[in-house]
Amino acid sequence: MELNGVEIEDTYAEAFGIKVARVLITGVSKHWAMVAATEATGFGTSVILCPAEAGIECVVDGSETPDGRPGVYIQICTFGYKALEEQLLNRISQCVLTAPTTAVWNGLPDAEKQFDTGFKLKFFADGYESELEVGGRKAYAIPMMEGDFIIEHGIGAVDGVAGGNFFILADSQMTGLTAAENAVDAVMQCKGSITPFPGGIVASGSKPGADTYTFMTATTNQRFAPTLKDKVEDTNIPADVNAVYELVINGVDLEAVTVATKAGIEAAVKVPGVKKITAGNYGGSLGAFKVNLGDLF
């Protein structure tokens, strides 16, 4: 099928299960909420060598937050709940409590799984902490240099989805990059999903394992490498394509990942010079979830 004149390949993205915690960070302004969210979700692209996959989900204004201030939702993802609790503690204590003007709220207050991250962080107050209620949420005030840091008692988590994805094939690097940037922008308008890679974009889409260096767990996907299109027999790069960018999408459930995939593709195909959209899958060996591109439009 075609969308805005761009071929959408009849294929699917293969995604897999992951544990997802969701945190709402508020600040005196969007800017400062974003500063903390950026630090807290850094070094968090892929669990291959990062301690978590993490990203910024969306920005909300004061009407949607317990303290009436602007906020940013983030997600932190790991394969198990034990690792997730540790990442929550480490990332919130080091990157949000330390950040100017922020407060921390439960992003999944109705989830069954709840970590008492706020309760644990209050000990930083060394006896000067106090309990309070803000917008119906039980929270703690921790007196610090800038004033009081407020954190809700618990942070919720769910069985979510990781590895949703699509590929943008373009006539030039800058076309592909602008399309990818617009796609990330569109995903950030959707609730429930993140794009954990740098700026939301993957420049180095990989295959599991390796053909040559068998000690590697993931290596370049040579069939999608434009500079190898004349050297690799089974290349997937059409003649008029010179760059490919991938978006990887995680979310609280398959629905969130599906909605984000649709929004991202719709934004990408608006950029002149985008030639084709496809997605990555491994015949079902990697994960239990599928997002069929053909079903989206």
Next chain:
Amino acid sequence: MELNGVEIEDTYAEAFGIKVARVLITGVSKHWAMVAATEATGFGTSVILCPAEAGIECVVDGSETPDGRPGVYIQICTFGYKALEEQLLNRISQCVLTAPTTAVWNGLPDAEKQFDTGFKLKFFADGYESELEVGGRKAYAIPMMEGDFIIEHGIGAVDGVAGGNFFILADSQMTGLTAAENAVDAVMQCKGSITPFPGGIVASGSKPGADTYTFMTATTNQRFAPTLKDKVEDTNIPADVNAVYELVINGVDLEAVTVATKAGIEAAVKVPGVKKITAGNYGGSLGAFKVNLGDLF
């Protein structure tokens, strides 16, 4: 003494030794070099619970980079070289190689200590890598989805300095925060130093250990907590001060940290409502380095 009418307390910042690797990331534009640098230095405020301390040092234009493109210097810091090598591999492979349009260069080519990070990352190419020379640097080309990723063979590291610092005492949170923001901006004009906390700023300056919860390794510094100034007998908060922000400064050597401290303080005192500048020390128990505020001006 006074600077621009603001009291500079006659005290010193106490700093300690750390291992520092320095990496130059170039990109098609400053924006994209910065996107990768931000991801690679995230979750990197304090080694207390982060795998490294990391930050953005400065931005350079194409005249100062091997490939003639705009670039960003980052630093990654850990207590030992073994941990440092692992952090370099993990952060560069997951956060820079994956990022749009970037290349990676040795930020300390003359250092005695050199890691072969580029050599190790080239195996991602699964046999399609090639060696090349760019601006006199030995590098590898790794074919990927966006095109070829270029990384220099080695990354250098030195015995550096961490924990340089100063405190900004202000009439209001927003005064203190603007002063801190300007100070971070000024430090980013200096070569050799980073401010690893969120947005470069610490809102939660701490003391080592705890008075009440002895299981904690660091807790709030109650003597510098404005909301406790009427509750703590030995408070350091003057009557006209309602917020304190700290800058923590790491660098390749003591000189770099000292220059950055001076530039940061000069920028901070220009904001109306800043009342006093001081610094944190622990009687020499924490570290071997001192930056005397009184010697700076």
Next chain:
Amino acid sequence: MELNGVEIEDTYAEAFGIKVARVLITGVSKHWAMVAATEATGFGTSVILCPAEAGIECVVDGSETPDGRPGVYIQICTFGYKALEEQLLNRISQCVLTAPTTAVWNGLPDAEKQFDTGFKLKFFADGYESELEVGGRKAYAIPMMEGDFIIEHGIGAVDGVAGGNFFILADSQMTGLTAAENAVDAVMQCKGSITPFPGGIVASGSKPGADTYTFMTATTNQRFAPTLKDKVEDTNIPADVNAVYELVINGVDLEAVTVATKAGIEAAVKVPGVKKITAGNYGGSLGAFKVNLGDLF
């Protein structure tokens, strides 16, 4: 009354009638739509000495634009329709047609008053123009260096409202400025209104005429000048206030200005150190419209 602990003075903002044209600028990304919108609305704070009052209303995503690309609504305001048509022609031809990747759409397609700005600008194509339909809108394609520039045939205008306003009184400049910044951010979430001053903020709220220099049409409002609070007998500056910022709000109708005023005040009072909100009026001598602060909450 009080809002979030901040006094809202029982007074009203006095506003006056103005002619308002509304233009939708789309671009390949939000960034580039915003670049054109910023240039096109510059030098447009007050009709006292600017050729128009102009500002950015809000950002919309591709689902709300004729060409499916991200967009920015701007408003251009003058006292008469003749001046308005000239400003539309000059600002769109010089600042949007010249800008990268933009297209121009009618922001008030249902208004009675319609200017044929697109029709007039097509002559720039020097005979190479063509007519087309995009999303149901009649438009022209103008071949240029970057490709084709698309502009809709007409641009609508209405009898709108200018001079809506409120004042933020704060303990320090930086508190007031952050509160004003948050208020502008909140107004940008509302449709139909703009804040035409630099960054949306007025630092120099004035009174009509002058007491001393009678050749001046507007001069500083000394009763709201914090540095004169001990020198002016009838000062309006409370003892704990050291800075005042004003938001001036224009809109397509009184409802839009009222909604924006409410949203702006709600965002401003969330910043710690804001002491009072009031508004400017001149006993009805300036304008026909009133926004009562007391009716908003």
Next chain:
Amino acid sequence: MELNGVEIEDTYAEAFGIKVARVLITGVSKHWAMVAATEATGFGTSVILCPAEAGIECVVDGSETPDGRPGVYIQICTFGYKALEEQLLNRISQCVLTAPTTAVWNGLPDAEKQFDTGFKLKFFADGYESELEVGGRKAYAIPMMEGDFIIEHGIGAVDGVAGGNFFILADSQMTGLTAAENAVDAVMQCKGSITPFPGGIVASGSKPGADTYTFMTATTNQRFAPTLKDKVEDTNIPADVNAVYELVINGVDLEAVTVATKAGIEAAVKVPGVKKITAGNYGGSLGAFKVNLGDLF
């Protein structure tokens, strides 16, 4: 000749004389100096239909400004000194005096031509103004809502140069746009020059006059329109080029324009997909100044 593998056509940019005033705007931070500079230089791309050509020259830190705060240099250009004085008064009074935290300084204190813009603006204080000296400059303090606005007595101007230019021919719009963006970035590192168009870039490079609509003073340059390359016999668009962007450069003298042209081209050719650099001239009929591309490298 070639630069980084890109053809630099052996031609010249034709520039013409203009009057240039230079203003230094300082602010509490770079951000706020930039907000005022952006408003003050808006609606200022071309004197064809704008009241002035205006742009941001460069950013400087506190070590280079009279009040020790970060600053932004802007230039305002018109064909005569009378129009220039009016533009200075209008743009500074409406867009800088009104902006948060700014002060205004003479950007050309040694120029022979000096306007007493500060002297004239002090009447806004309605009798509450005072004279002071800051960093050796005679200035006035004007009490306002946010506090005191400081403006230097005079603003200098010189016989400058307008219309310096070069064209970037690229394989795709996004390649050309990224190259143009990088070029603007590089020009902003140079002192003495501005790029007055939106974001510094011209998407609609024109020819003087018209072939078809003789009532037009400037129309599209069809020989450089990629979408007309198969329709126009004497096209200048090579087969592999699909987009062209132009930078227009004004400056305080020919040297400043020349330096900026060189820096801009060097940055542009680093973007993969740029095919050719050329420049616009009209056989000497338009202006008295030439920048030979071949002499730059």
